Amino acid sequence: xxxxxxxxxxxxxxxxxxxxxxxxxxxxxxxxxxxxxxxxxxxxxxxxxxxxxxxxxxxxxxxxxxxxxxxxxxxxxxxxxxxxxxxxxxxxxxxxxxxxxxxxxxxxxxxxxxxxxxxxxxxxxxxxxxxxxxxxxxxxxxxxxxxxxxxxxxxxxxxxxxxxxxxxxxxxxxxxxxxxxxxxxxxxxxxxxxxxxxxxxxxxxxxxxxxxxxxxxxxxxxxxxxxxxxxxxxxxxxxxxxxxxxxxxxxxxxxxxxxxxxxxxxxxxxxxxxxxxxxxxxxxxxxxxxxxxxxxxxxxxxxxxxxxxxxxxxxxxxxxxxxxxxxxxxxxxxxxxxxxxxxxxxxxxxxxxxxxxxxxxxxxxxxxxxxxxxxxxxxxxxxxxxxxxxxxxxxxxxxxxxxxxxxxxxxxxxxxxxxxxxxxxxxxxxxxxxxxxxxxxxxxxxxxxxxxxxxxxxxxxxxxxxxxxxxxxxxxxxxxxxxxxxxxxxxxxxxxxxxxxxxxxxxxxxxxxxxxxxxxxxxxxxxxxxxxxxxxxxxxxxxxxxxxxxxxxxxxxxxxxxxxxxxxxxxxxxxxxxxxxxxxxxxxxxxxxxxxxxxxxxxxxxxxxxxxxxxxxxxxxxxxxxxxxxxxxxxxxxxxxxxxxxxxxxxxxxxxxxxxxxxxxxxxxxxxxxxxxxxx
Ligand SMILES: Nc1ncnc2c1ncn2[C@@H]1O[C@H](COP(=O)(O)OP(=O)(O)OP(=O)(O)O)[C@@H](O)[C@H]1O
Numbered sequence: 268x269x270x271x272x273x274x275x276x277x278x279x280x281x282x283x284x285x286x287x288x289x290x291x292x293x294x295x296x297x298x299x300x301x302x303x304x305x306x307x308x309x310x311x312x313x314x315x316x317x318x319x320x321x322x323x324x325x326x327x328x329x330x331x332x333x334x335x336x337x338x339x340x341x342x343x344x345x346x347x348x349x350x351x352x353x354x355x356x357x358x359x360x361x362x363x364x365x366x367x368x369x370x371x372x373x374x375x376x377x378x379x380x381x382x383x384x385x386x387x388x389x390x391x392x393x394x395x396x397x398x399x400x401x402x403x404x405x406x407x408x409x410x411x412x413x414x415x416x417x418x419x420x421x422x423x424x425x426x427x428x429x430x431x432x433x434x435x436x437x438x439x440x441x442x443x444x445x446x447x448x449x450x451x452x453x454x455x456x457x458x459x460x461x462x463x464x465x466x467x468x469x470x471x472x473x474x475x476x477x478x479x480x481x482x483x484x485x486x487x488x489x490x491x492x493x494x495x496x497x498x499x500x501x502x503x504x505x506x507x508x509x510x511x512x513x514x515x516x517x518x519x520x521x522x523x524x525x526x527x528x529x530x531x532x533x534x535x536x537x538x539x540x541x542x543x544x545x546x547x548x549x550x551x552x553x554x555x556x557x558x559x560x561x562x563x564x565x566x567x568x569x570x571x572x573x574x575x576x577x578x579x580x581x582x583x584x585x586x587x588x589x590x591x592x593x594x595x596x597x598x599x600x601x602x603x604x605x606x607x608x609x610x611x612x613x614x615x616x617x618x619x620x621x622x623x624x625x626x627x628x629x630x631x632x633x634x635x636x637x638x639x640x641x642x643x644x645x646x647x648x649x650x651x652x653x654x655x656x657x658x659x660x661x662x663x664x665x666x667x668x669x670x671x672x673x674x675x676x677x678x679x680x681x682x683x684x685x686x687x688x689x690x691x692x693x694x695x696x697x698x699x700x701x702x703x704x705x706x707x708x709x710x711x712x713x714x715x716x717x718x719x720x721x722x723x724x725x726x727x728x729x730x731x732x733x734x735x736x737x738x739x740x741x742x743x744x745x746x747x748x749x750x751x752x753x754x755x756x757x758x759x760x761x762x763x764x765x766x767x768x769x770x771x772x773x774x775x776x777x778x779x780x781x782x783x784x785x786x787x788x789x790x791x792x793x794x795x796x797x798x799x800x801x802x803x804x805x806x807x808x809x810x811x812x813x814x815x816x817x818x819x820x821x822x823x824x825x826x827x828x829x830x831x832x833x834x835x836x837x838x839x840x841x842x843x844x845x846x847x848x849x850x851x852x853x854x855x856x857x858x859x860x861x862x863x864x865x866x867x868x869x870x871x872x873x874x875x876x877x878x879x880x881x882x883x884x885x886x887x888x889x890x891x892x893x894x895x896x897x898x899x900x901x902x903x904x905x906x907x908x909x910x911x912x913x914x915x916x917x918x919x920x921x922x923x924x925x926x927x928x929x930x931x932x933x934x935x936x937x938x939x940x941x942x943x944x945x946x947x
Contacts, residue, residue: 305339453574606752691741718891852879
């Protein structure tokens with residue numbers, strides 16, 4: 268069972284708890300012996316243990332009261348000491364059990380978190396974020412509580428029950444059958460409860476998932492809910508999920524509530540039966556009153572032990588469902604994995620820190636230094652054009668003079684990465700068709716390559732494959748001639764500056780969000796990146812400047828500002844290749860043009876892959892890749908594609924006039940060489 272597996276990792280604590288519980292059981296089982304002695308010796312024999320001596324005292328007319336008091340006090344003190352020991356042991360058991368339970372919870376949470384962080388998008392989509400949250404919180408708490416309970420009860424119940432049976436056999440074996448009947452009754456009640464509640468316990472976790480999912484969706488899409496006046500509908504949806512959970516919980520709670528009175532009834536009936544049948548034995552002189560009382564106590568102890576085991580046997584399957592759900596995540600290998608002994612996996616793997624040296628590594632797996640050995644900080648002003656208009660004071664580490672514009676830190680120009688798609692095909696998990704078919708193109712170092720195409724044509728997917736959020740299904744994506752699957756993910760991504768389509772910011776400040784791209788970034792680096800993303804002006808307008816607060820998800824800045832901040836976060840890395848996934852869409856035309864001009868200087872030398880919807884964004888790109896339903900419809904410059912690619916012409920003409928595109932001069936045949944009639 269999953270839960271027991273978790274306990275198995277804390278063998279020392281389990282052994283300690285077992286020892287403490289065994290000692291506690293000895294104390295608990297000893298107390299009825301003293302009770303019996305108080306009745307049989309302390310009261311019936313006036314505190315004189317030897318019957319013959321007692322008769323002698325009585326015959327001699329000795330006052331037995333002081334002896335009786337002394338006996339009762341002595342036994343009373345022993346009982347107090349034993350009870351105190353039991354209490355101390357109980358506290359110690361609770362302490363160790365709670366600590367162990369909490370440690371199991373902490374370990375599980377941290378293992379889950381590291382596992383989830385390593386997941387590719389495919390695994391996150393498969394489990395769903397809501398379910399992963401429930402597994403990491405609710406399920407873990409359940410496992411933690413059951414582990415604590417198991418340590419306290421499960422181990423104790425058998426010790427208690429076995430000890431009780433031994434004492435019953437020692438005290439009076441003739442009445443043992445009453446205990447057997449009572450235990451059978453207890454297990455019958457538990458079996459009935461088990462039968463009805465177990466299926467409900469199993470679906471409870473799924474219902475909690477559902478409540479989380481609905482709540483999460485509603486909170487994320489609150490603006491849409493309000494805009495479409497769907498508050499009532501959403502409330503109903505949430506209420507529905509919540510009610511289903513409530514009904515299941517009510518059922519199981521009622522069933523459990525039924526258990527306690529039933530058990531009390533069984534216990535009371537057992538006491539009555541013992542007194543009924545035991546009184547005959549007392550009258551016949553074969554059983555003493557004290558032994559009868561002790562017998563009743565032991566019978567209760569046995570029943571309690573069985574009851575505890577029963578309760579745990581109901582709790583365990585539920586916790587086991589939670590354990591299976593947690594183990595499912597822990598045992599799930601990410602579909603995107605680091606290579607074993609592959610590039611970047613050796614002790615001399617390139618790191619960001621040592622990536623300042625040799626820029627001439629060979630583009631093979633063994634030549635991994637070509638990626639790691641980037642000269643992106645060591646090759647100053649690699650592109651001549653990048654120097655133009657850059658004031659001295661804007662160099663890295665120096666504060667740009669207030670008047671000098673633009674303050675781009677152009678001291679560190681990256682050597683671009685070569686990115687190649689070689690006959691790539693890809694399909695998302697569970698999809699029936701490929702979303703990319705035989706895609707091939709190359710982005711040479713330092714080139715700006717744009718990817719255009721209609722909605723859903725696979726542009727974002729291309730970028731995700733470079734970042735290796737997914738692995739290709741066919742063909743290969745190569746960075747500097749090395750298959751991305753041969754790269755350690757961290758090393759690969761250290762070369763890339765990624766701006767996602769949906770710009771996401773973390774709760775914190777502007778500075779903390781930008782420094783997310785490079786922990787070592789100075790304020791000057793951050794300002795330079797912000798300036799290149801045309802975000803410095805609006806940041807400086809705020810009183811707090813770089814310390815301006817950012818709400819969770821970046822909800823307190825506009826869509827365009829969010830996109831520019833996300834861009835600055837990528838730019839601060841001084842990456843060898845930047846991947847802009849539709850990052851210009853929320854910018855107005857003027858800002859779009861300014862950002863691209865700033866980028867040309869800031870990111871000179873770096874390769875840029877720009878996914879864009881607007882033709883004006885990609886006009887100046889060195890190469891444009893046109894995607895059409897996941898296939899490459901054309902590759903070339905803007906001017907070339909206008910002539911050679913009908914799909915591109917169609918997109919271009921849908922946004923700009925023929926005059927703006929300079930198409931008037933083109934011969935009709937040349938404008939549609941494929942004969943597909945794509946041009947207007
Ligand atoms: N996580 C996913 N699971 C399954 N299918 C997906 C997933 N993400 C995208 N797709 C599908 O893959 C195809 C390509 O999607 P992609 O996001 O790459 O297109 P795009 O060209 O970037 O679109 P847009 O311009 O609208 O952003 C679409 O048909 C889309 O439905």
